[in-house]
Structures are given as C-alpha cells and as structure tokens.
Amino acid sequence: MVEEDLPLLSVVGLTKFYGRRVGCIDVAFDLHPGEVMAVVGESGSGKSTLLSLLSTQLEPTAGSIRYRMRDGVMRDVFALTEAERRFLMRTDWGFVHQDPALGLRMAVSAGANVGERLMAVGARHYGRIRGEALSWLERVEIETDRIDDPPRAFSGGMRQRLQIARNLVTGPRLVFMDEPTGGLDVSVQARLLDLLRTLAADLDLSVVIVTHDLAVARILSHRIMVMRQGRVIETGLTDQVLDDPHEPYTQLLVSSILQV
C-alpha cells in the first residue's frame, strides 16, 4: 500500500445544482485500489446525487472526476468519448442498484444476464461464456441448476446476488453500490454483506457504497464520508467516525442506531 500510492479515482470540488436546489456541494476525495468507502446520510443528504455523478449518469455543475485508466493514465471521465465511457461502464466499473430489476434483465435467464456483460466485451465462445456464468453463480451462492431460470423467478436476495455476479464477471476495478442490502430481510442481508465483504477483499475492489445503514458501513467499509444537505460534514476511518463521532449530525446518526 505504501509502495503504490496512486489513487484510482480522484474527485475535486464536485458540485451539482438542480436549478437552484442543491444536489451536492464541493465534494472532494481520493479512492485508492482496494479501498471501500461508505457514503452515509439521510435521504436528501446528497449521497445519491454523488453516486449518480461518480457513475457519470449525471453531469456536474462544477468540479472534476478523474479515473486511472488501465494504461495508468488519469483521465477526466466527462472528457472521455461516448465509446470510452461506455467501455468503462461495461467492463472496468460496476453498478449495483438497490432494486435488482434496474440492474438485471428480468425476462432472460440468469446465465444470459451474466453472459451478456461478457459478450459486451467481446466474448463469443458459447461454452466458455456459459462456463464463466456457472462459476459466477456458484461464487454468489446460486444453485447452478438455476442458470436457465429468469431472475423473475428468484427471491430478492438471489436477485441481488445475481446482480452482483453480472457486475463482477468482467473483472471491474471500481464498483458503485446504492443501498445494496436495502429492502432485504435481515438474515438475507447478513448473507449478502458477508458475500460482498469477501468478494471486495478477494478481488481487491475499490467500492463507493451509499447507505443509510451504519451497520452496513461498519462491516463493509474502510472509510466513511458523512453527508448532510449536500455537503461532506465528516470523514475518517470507519470505526473512528462511528465510535468517536465529532459533528452533531454524526453523533445523532450514531446514537440513533438501535442496540439489539
């Protein structure tokens, strides 16, 4: 880590206004390879706007996002050609939505959902694509005999795991996650969290995860960024921010966690 100290993603002065309404203001951070950063805050804090900006679904009003391409060069993601940006989204980046229906094609088979992303980066050999899809279903703990079933026939937890497989099959280096465990039963959540934690570590993924659930941030992330009213109000090592929060709003968030 001390040896290769170059960030993968570098964000400076990132600002978004919707007309006169604030999305986010002056957000800045570096994300390094293998680093998992949680963005926490309540709805309206700007965390979803931030994720949409980072994943280039929204254009910022001001500021820059630079990403280290596979050739090692830092490029401004909004200065990329449309083809370059699409290539990033399909291969080097992943996006895990809270609602798996947004990240999956619900009517085609599980195998095709995973294989499709491989084909988008040029895989053509049917047997190899199917083999790869099978191994990813196993990795995300989906019975391999479900490969020909569409995700419509899956439970919520299985759909979410399939969405993760679809994202990771191309070997991305950066994955965005929007409340990936939201709306799932607690026991299903625990399994998914453990899976995400293991995969992120094994694959040395850089992750930006937006969540309002501090327990999720505690288990998955190395660092936390707390947002409120569009601004970053506190950042730091995850256990530091959660165990010794400084800002009034962070103290309120931490003290609002229900103890079991």
Added chain:
Amino acid sequence: MDRAVPAAMIEVESLDKTFVMHLRGGARLPVVAGVSLSVRAGECVALAGRSGIGKSSLVKMIYGNYRCDAGAIRVRDVHGIVDVAQASPRRILHLRRTTLGYVSQFLRVIPRVSALDIVIASAREHGAGPELAASRARAMLARLNVPQRLWDLPPATFSGGEQQRVNIARGFVAEHPILLLDEPTASLDAVNRAVVVELILEKKAAGVAILGIFHDEDVRDRVADRILDVTRFAAAA
C-alpha cells in the same frame, strides 16, 4: 542502534482528549490532558488508575479508534515512524495490519464467519501461507481451551468467555510488533488467565512492545515492567 536500549515502538507526546456531546447541549467531557509515555520493544507497560480515568480511551487513541484533540502518537513500523494522530485512514489500516495489534475483551462478530476462520484470517495478515496459518490458528484455539466442536461455528452463539478467548486467539496469533491490551483477562477463569499470562510473557520475550490495562493485579504484577498511573493525566473536569 544501541543494543542495550531497544527502540521506542510507541511514543505519545502531550496528548489531549475531550469528548463534546452535542446531543447533551454541547457538554464537554474532558478525558485526559498532557499524556506522554513511551513503550520500548520487549517491554510491557501497564496503565493503572481507577475506572473511568481514561485508560481505555488512551489505548483507543493509540489504535486510531478515537481521535485526539492535540498531541502526537508516534508508532514505529517497517516504513519508519507514523503519527497516528495525523495519519490517513489507509495508513492507519496498514499500521493495524502490519504493526499494531489490539485485544479487548469484546469480539465484534461478523455474520457467518467461523471462529477458526477469524483466527486464520488474523494469522494470514502477516503473510503466513494458508496451511501454516491454519495450523497456528488451531494450536492457538486449543491452547486457549476453546472446545474443538466450536471451531467451525460462527461465534455469535458462543458464551461471553468463549467469544473472549476467540478474540484473544485472534490477537495473539498475529505477529504484531506492538500489542495493545484492554483487560484481556477480564472474566476469564484461573486456568485461562494463566494461559494469557504465558502468551504475554512469550510476546515480550519475542521483543513485542506491550501497553496494557489489567484489572487483575496479580496478572499485572506478573507481566508488567512498569506501571503508569493515568490519574496524573486526568483532565480537570
């Protein structure tokens, strides 16, 4: 370096800490002020003083778990000296992986991960291969009398004492040059307390710098080279 005087592994200088409770109208809770201490390789320093005087907070600040308001916490690792009070999250995580071990009496349970895997993961952070890490993890769990039938289970359902011993196994199986111990023997029976004392003495002999809180005076007297009374750093309330 002079062989007679081992290197200082931890050097704390003029450390201040006050909690500000914004939900209690900004009430200020002074913890410690002007703490300076150092711990050398192969030495065990015990923090003493009544409950609530700031011993645990001090240990947590050195681990980077609590922030401090002023002062420096210089910790030596293979790359040089790091000031935990100023270091980036990544630097602190690196320090924890390579250099700084921390054992409290509480295990933070991760869903679905077995006791054995928790201890193996800790052994592997120091580059031990999977086989070696597994055999060292098994030996450590056995030594701490964690029944073998529990090894493959997640510790969520274990008794407090069993969880505590898994946590001690995790902390001691790693080869950190610095160990921070926060009441590691609290609520252990005499047999397991004796095991922990042995483990601490072995770490000292191996040159590990240890800073600890020991509620048990008998344990403290057996392992500590020096006792530092934190009362003199108590911040005026």
